[in-house]
Amino acid sequence: MMSNFIDIYNKYFKYVYSISYRMIGKHDDAMDVTQEVFFRVYKALSRIKDESTVKSYIYRITINESLRWLNKNKKFSLSEVSMEKEGMKNELISDELSPFEFTVSEEIKDRLNQILQNLPPNYRAIIVLYYQEGLKIAEIADYLKKPEGTIKVYLQRAKAIIKNKLQEGHK
């Protein structure tokens, strides 16, 4: 059982840390969440039958633990609520769209990380799972226990917020 756990640990440690870090934004807190995730994986190991179950279980509890941590530590502020509204507004104003011409640099990556940390947790989770982990909408919907339509809408809103914030910072 322990050797099986070590294999899983070695394989998924980077995934779990990376998602937790993107969700929480601090190394120490991301490590706490990572530890909690693998502790729960160890306890559930006898019930996990195959490789696909392991992967989906790990993604699910990583997101849940990160959201639980954010909720417990109240890391989302009032500005996130306004961001959510802003996302909805940006989605509606299609006529005022401006070109999006950013190239990936270290400076832009830092700025993107800051924007991510201010996104509502659900939006953040969707962005991380979709772009960083390359999951499909259906998989994300399954992990977050939300309809696929809702995930698509959240994704569009999150992208609208990111675009807007990046362009605001560029002006």
Place this chain on the structure above:
Amino acid sequence: MEKKDMYDQIDRFLLDALERIEPPHGSKENTLILINVRLQRLRRNKLWSFVSLGLASFVALVYSTWFLIIEWKGMETSHYLKLIFTDTATVLENFYNWLLLMGESLPFTGLLMVISVSTILSIVVWKLDELMNTPEGIIFQELAKGGKA
């Protein structure tokens, strides 16, 4: 610019910008050590609760057995059994009284017995569940299913 094209640009940008983050050097090993410490603490706590529960159920069993013996003696059932072979008329006469005595003591002794037996059974089931998660337990399960260990 079309909305779709703009989102395609953001999609490409986010795909490029959001790469997996490398954990700091040594953090993987440290986390594994911390998980091990937590697991050891969990095992120790489980062992303590198992021992305390086992001790409590043993005390309950001894007490209920002792109580049953006292009740048994009080009911003079052994005397009554002797009479079955010696005096049938007296047996029939005392049968009603014996039934009443049994009925009076049943609720309390029954309750004690149920508590003792259910405590012991729950410990056995809990321990079995624990054992089934050990490597030996998994081999046993495989054998029970008819597969090779």
